[in-house]
Amino acid sequence: MKKLVRAGLRAVAASLCEARWRMCFQPRSRAAHRAAATGLIVLALSAVGADWKTAEPGWQYQFPRDHHAHGDFKTEWWYFTGNLVDDQDHRFGYELTFFRQGIRPMADRDPNSSRFIVDDLKFAHFALTDVAKQHFHFEQKTSRGAFGEAGFDEGQRLAWIDNWTLSSSGQDSFDLLATGPQGEIHLHLRATKAPVAHGENGVSIKAATSGHASHYYSIPRLETTGEFVVQGKARPLHGESWFDHEWATGQLAENQAGWDWICLQWEDGTELMLYQMRLKTGGADSSSSGTWIAANGATTHLRSSDFRMTPIAFWKSKTNGAQYPIAWRISLPGQRAEFVIRAALEDQELALGPITYWEGAIDASGTRDGQAIKGRGYLELTGYAGPLSGLSR
Template sequence: MPAASIHAKPDARQIVNHPLTGYAFSFPRDFYSHNNYQVEWWYFTGNLKDAAGREYGYQCSFFRVSLAGMKALQQYQDTPSEWSNEHIYFAHMTVVDLKNGKFYFYERINRSGLGLAGAAEDRLEVWNENWKLTGEGDTRKLTAKEEENGFDLQLVPEKAPVIHGTGDDKPKWEIPEKAPNYYSFTRMKTTGKVFIDGQPVEVTGTSWMDHVFAERLLAPKQAGWDWFSLKLDNGAEVMLFRIRMQDGKYDPRSGGTLVRADGTQAHLPSEKQSVGVLKTWTSPKSDVTYPAGWKIDLPERNIALKVTPDMAGQELFLLRSVSNSYWEGSVTVEGTYEGRPVRGKGYVELVGYGGNLSATFGQ
């Protein structure tokens, strides 16, 4: 499939008014930072192979958060003036070697006061020290290395950006203007290197990118979320986000998006999806119990999928930046799509199982 052009002059196909927030998306402008929003992140996950077929996975996320109103981050305001800034930047990075059962995770926390971290508003450039995301033409370059582990990757979208919440059967939101502005590149051709214990490995595969900018992370009664990004071998992708409330129920504002092979999309409302947990796993480090296998049914789309973690131990343990642990890992998908067998790869993120996340990031 040819790569989608993403830097053409904006036209009617590239400017979309979000039906909830009223925000007018325009590319390439919205690839860049939106400093007038409370929170923003650029989030990459990928499934890769080397020449021998050995599998690897990675996650790299860059966050920009306004210090005003974020309780867990206000501690960083009491610092010398040369370090002070309106925003704090943190980043998470993981790399997994599935054949050898190795999983590494790292984080960074900085401000832009001395140029150690930042996000440009006029170009695609986001960094936290030497972890960097840049864009040139249609290509994204993603580099992160810590100790002897990391990656140096080039990513090219195979489809145009998908703006979530603009398809048929629109999602509900209690305060529409508080809904997140959220788009993705759901399938990106990926080449480059991963580094495992200092050894470079040439890899190819596919990645997924999320870019979100919003007024808040979670509402007061929300505790966390389950997020699925699944890339199927028939060219389709499925994104599901399931917001968990403090009482254990799922928020009806949860939803998702089906992206067909031709790039068209359909909203997946929470009441028209079924996600069952098949088993659980308890972390020996945090003692937190996470779901560890799922059965997903989308009856109106005639899609049924089984999602299985490629390795149980893919937990980012006790991160300072979020005062919590979370699980994010590579998964394998199998099932049926409109009656035909389908397989795939992807990532799942499980946030808030070790504690109420809105207590950390409440406003």
């Protein structure tokens, strides 16, 4: 059996090598490069199965250790979003996410093997929402990292692909760099809240069946400064960001189609994270949950019975016809809160393939304890444009 697994891994590695060579050295249009990148991801997501750890209760989070990669788990991401303004009070939203999709678990890796043997596929997404101009831009990078052009955990660099980098000089500060045709961002983030572990007993449950869970924490508020560089001209930016780090092996169960996820930073210094796992038959899985974070950092775990999410407006993708719920009415009786969230821009779809999803800046307003509340955040909608390959076991 091990020989068959190794043979399968060699075939995947050879295919990835050839695809990467074609991407790097053959003249191609932007669409062709995107197709080649899609091929790399599909190969990784369909790679030969192996023995991976699953998220189990009892995980003790330690920082800065857990800011780093967890190679014993198949899927991992470092996710940053934020709402920023420039010196003229023009608003921008951004997303920069680095993904690790495991091909071989740590126990099967040989430090002396060829650089063309694939251990992890690295890919990243960068999106920028110009709220004032109602423009949305997104980019994707994909790599095996065979020549050091992508990887994890090297000095202060937590993750990088080419010149897109996530660096950290300690437990509570990060630096981000990403470039695209629309310009580039250089951001420094400093945590003003401590990390928050989601779920219970160190694990965030995604389904009732065994193995469908993750280790998941957030830094829910980071003071952010930096600049947006367009055609050589730098525009200063400031605002607040949110950081998620999650690792798992197979989050989606067979009966689940995707998820709806929200992070909100309220003006009163509180924060909220909610997600609902959608069933293929309709409705939300009872494993859906969230976290309310008080101004002093105290957390309240929210079960699916503690909140209700009702879509109230939709946007139809011109790319694939998917209908995305981009406005929601949300109630949390235990927190005595009711509010509405709305997209700052309707079209914030990352039509990348094979993982197409909607991810964008939002505004929130409503009441808590009878008092008006306002906030900003991000909304993520997955599984509306097709199945999420590779996230089930």
